[in-house]
Amino acid sequence: MKSKKPTLQDVAHAAGVSTATVSRCLNQPEKVREDVQQKIHAAIETLGYVPHGAARALASRRTRTIGAVVPTIDNAIFSEAIQYLQRGLSKHGYTLLLAQSDFSPDVELHEVQTLLGRGIDGLVLVGEDHHPAVFESIEKQQIPYVNLWTYNPTSKYSCIGLDNIAAGRKLAEHLVTLGHKEIGNISGIRLSNDRARQRLQGVRDYLQEQGMQLDDKRIVECRYSGEQGRLAMHDLIRRHPDISAVICGNDILALGALCACHEAGLSVPGDISVTGFDNMEIVQVLHPSLTTMNSPSRRMGAHTADYLIEQITAGTNEVKRIELATDLIVRETTGAFRLRLPFGSAQGTV
Amino acid sequence: MKSKKPTLQDVAHAAGVSTATVSRCLNQPEKVREDVQQKIHAAIETLGYVPHGAARALASRRTRTIGAVVPTIDNAIFSEAIQYLQRGLSKHGYTLLLAQSDFSPDVELHEVQTLLGRGIDGLVLVGEDHHPAVFESIEKQQIPYVNLWTYNPTSKYSCIGLDNIAAGRKLAEHLVTLGHKEIGNISGIRLSNDRARQRLQGVRDYLQEQGMQLDDKRIVECRYSGEQGRLAMHDLIRRHPDISAVICGNDILALGALCACHEAGLSVPGDISVTGFDNMEIVQVLHPSLTTMNSPSRRMGAHTADYLIEQITAGTNEVKRIELATDLIVRETTGAFRLRLPFGSAQGTV
DNA sequence: GCACAGTATGTAAGCGCTTACATAGTAGGT
């Protein structure tokens, strides 16, 4: 190893120009003469110079860094969104700082403050529900900010996402149209998860309009995990044997629910219909393949990158609200309602 | 909005001490008297002071930031590892800079250089295969560095992972023990993916020792996606109807393969056995549930965080090689070999 | 030939923090 890493000053020396010129050459090349640029680039090359990010950030008040806090990265929809967000940022020389909240508003607040301390140029959070101090901190920084996964036309902040209420309605409509009357629900924890609440509300609204009700007893709340979904479904089956369709908060829960149906000897969709949410890649290669809502995670990530870069480079901070379409993807786990003999009755002997 | 954000200088003023004392209070509190600390914290509180990350980084040459480049975050095993890595870092006040290589060494190099420019204190990559310039850059920086997902006792660099060759052997052994002789393989793209290569090599080695061969024609290489796995399986079934077991490069490919079996009217494990790799959470709630290898992604992430923090805080950079155990998880997609009448022959008439 | 506008480059003052070194204050040993 030689001595220290080369600095901009070393480059300036080697190229026989001033530090200002080198800096300009890097940041506003149009202001530097062609031949000088070449000399500078040659010097950079031979010295192996790499700009010092922190120094740059300190002097320019821009870190070329975006912060994102998701509930957990270990969930296909969040990781898909982050995948596209990171790609979009990278294309423009921006780097992603990633943190997780574990669905806790307090943890989220803490992570947000850490990120802001790091000096991010933009921030991405999931949903609208946040600790009040989060909003305070953001406003103090005046940086572009996006609420992901939610679309609220009246929101004070930018949001890029879907209309979760409408999505819930669509699911309910699908099942009602198939003739289902007794519908159960396996939901994620709704506390501090506006998406889960809104989807459920959509279901409830629609049923109400149809003169039906979603009894609270038919809602089981649990963490988003396959095993939890499985247990929840067993619970529903035991407590409400008349249920003929179950709306699950996401695909993972739905897979667990399908497992439970199988274990309970219920055929899907013959005895019971099941829906998911997110349309994870794998649910289409399963048998039966899952009826679910398409979650525009990838587009969300890409749009977010575009929006942030746009605002940052323009030096503006306008609120933008982007609604992304979701589609109901009907596959094999939902079917027409069919009367099922109650458990315990003599089946097949009539 | 008030005026500017408060600086350390403002805090010093408000608390009636020097900037050095405030800085010490934040970084080495044991060197500051109790009562002075309280005054300072009070000032910080009322001013709403947040340290400026870039300034801190510039002055101290530490960014409290770790960089990681994974092939893609949109794959359960990588996202699990990143989940635990991020948590571990956060616990110690470190932040994660995340980038993706899309399985391309060139993209990876570019991302690594960007991260190094940002001034990371430690770096995490996946696998041992990297662009030569990656190693050069890292050595110039002298920062702790880990190769994840691989365990190589003779590696020049730290690594935390599993013995991929041994894992491949175990899978082969399992199938051979069940009586399978004609084994197929659906692998991820092996070019610049040492994990995939080594697993395949393990399979090959074991078969060879048993006097069997893994013909190259029985290996289908494709991207890690359910749909690709499905197509690959159809291909294998068509070209090699005598195959009675297929080893898949990961669980996603295996799910696609199961789909293909179903479509082709082959029962699993009756007609054909299928194995995965990674033990994703959902594969245990499927029917049939998947036989697979457990990938210690979570432990990997946690260990990596511990190792990096340890090295950074100690100011050292010792190479450490940690092997994590993997287990074969036998479930329902593998079973004893059973002779199957070839397609097209009159089945069930003998 | 001269004033003027326009362009290319250089000078130097920070950005907000850390930290080596200097200094003041305190306690213990003799």
Added chain:
DNA sequence: ACCTACTATGTAAGCGCTTACATACTGTGC
């Protein structure tokens, strides 16, 4: 009472870059 050894705090010099401003140079129109 004096010296020594600490500990607690202050002073000030950067860390490597950006950028406002100053300066030098070029070409134009009159």
